[in-house]
Amino acid sequence: MYTYNANDRQLLSERVTQFRGQMQRYLEGELGEEQFRPLRLQNGLYIQRKAPMLRIAVPYGLLSSQQLRKLASLTRDYDKGYAHVSTRQNFQLNWPELERVPDLLGELAEVDMHCIQTSGNCIRNTTTDQFAGVSPDEVVDPRPYCELIRQWSTLHPEFAFLPRKFKIAVCGSQSDRAAIYSHDIGLALQHDRQGNLGVQVLVGGGLGRTPVIGSEIESWLDIKHLLSYLEAVLRVYNQLGRRDNKYKARIKILVRAMGVDKFREAVHREWSKLKDGDNTLTEKRIEDVRAHFRAMPYEQLDATAEAALLAQHDDPIFKNWLKRNTRGHKVAGYRAVTVALKHRDLAPGDITADQLDHLAELADRFSFSEARTTHHQNMVLADVRERDLHDLWTALQKANLATANAGYLTDMICCPGGDFCSLANAKSIPVSDAIRDRFDDLDYLYDLGPIELNISGCMNACGHHHIGHIGILGVDKKGKEFFQVSLGGRQAESPKIGKILGPSFGASEIPEVIAKILERYVELRQEDELFIDTIHRVGIEPFKERVYG
């Protein structure tokens, strides 16, 4: 992973000093709420319902075991002993004390971590595929480009006060695991016919109140222009994006209002001034960053022998886990492991301090001391030898980290909702609990096949309900909590926004509604047809009839 040099560290330490000063001015009344707001947000600090919420950046989801240990100790010392993995691969702490946040940031900086630009109207943490660098379907490892974007966007003087937040995602594989169509900018790395590296550029995707699938503005752009092009897009957005209404301020609204072609023209006008300028990526610059992401020192293993070792274990629970929570690796004899944060004792995406320590240890033992966070609110150990999988599984089981449901119905995405968030219409976590309790029969879940169920507590869509195969959205009706259900949303391969099934339901009705939808699917599916494919084949009517009939 990227290792900090003296300059990176200098910048972090100056940032901590700066924020300490800002906090002091705020506490002494020199800075008003309004002035302090953008400053604290750009340091990841929200003021929430019960306590402040602090979002810690995990650049494109990559962490060292040392960083995991630090997080564990911070959750013990500054919070209630657990953290939450967000859908944008960051960590959130729900209970830090305002006054102590500068100290917390100081401690984070000791392990090269920070909260820079994890919220506020600025360029946020760039996200990517949790299997970057190891997935067999990878075209180009996206991480060096994410790092280049991280550096370019960090404390960029021009873009710290944008009309609204700005999120970039990068995909380097055939199948998109980074949701690039629902980001302000989505980038897909690809080669042209001559084998030159470039990038497809999408703009104006997003969820929230107005879900939009991003539009292509460049089908292929030479990689050396990546940063100057991003700069041009951001400059157009910074100047023309709406600032009169925060619900209309995202770039998606601007792109829609202008039309993609006009928007592209405006970008090209800016870009003509920036192109081939200082921001042009030289081969050396790319190579320097790529050097940080060299392949791990893998052993040369004999795939058949490794498979034979693995086949010795015939414990059915292990085999289930092996099948669901591990996946193929570029290198023979290795697999990538999804560490489930979907245990019944915790909210989806929550991880305790002890689990963090445990995971750090397992990363050291089995996966070159690195771990990753995922968009599905799980974690990943990306480089595990197949012969170690049984030992790893045993250890994960002890720590409640081996729920064998990765990709299945109960591997839900769920926002913090009304239990924590002051914007919520409804409590989302109890709904996810109820669904998990109702569908606790793993064999049934396996039979249903992969299903993505996403829950948001309000239309801000932090739980990505629009692009869940099943989406659940908390709505408020005359002060009461209700939930709207949608079907057919999809993140990857021809992304789609789900269709609303009909009138909303009370929280207690939701498990039964889901059960009816699933029953209907089982009746309708043809052979091994996936849930999402059945919905797209038959439409939502048959499901509507069953649920409301």
Next chain:
Amino acid sequence: MGKVWKDGDIIENPWTAADANNEGVPSRGVGTLDQWRADPTLTAVEIKSDEDVSDLTQSLDQLRLVVLKIEDFNDGRSFSQARHLREAGFTGELRAAGNFLQDQVQYLQRCGVDAFELSADIKISAMEAALSEFSVSYQMPLDERSAEISLAR
């Protein structure tokens, strides 16, 4: 008249502030964008956040002062305006005025602003400290001085 921080010195503002109601702009007066359009011989112009600087770039040689009037510190358009003008070759004084935060002055400076109109809300010593809050930066330099500290190459 008010005071201006410029290149490390605090000076009395030698210019009269822009006033849209002025019939003509006095000598050593700052014109609004409309007044400048009516009389392009003016040497000082004030640009509001929602105004387009591209007209100005036609006659930059003429201009000695551009004042970026920031009405709301959350409105980041002035940052782009500043870079726009500098990239177009403007070498005169580029001044920030209005409602900006001490915490923004280094960003403004790195976008090309070299003077700040001081208001009661900003302590001079604090502002000067804020100008050197960061000794390193990831972005490419706009001038030679920051080239030395840039990380980017």
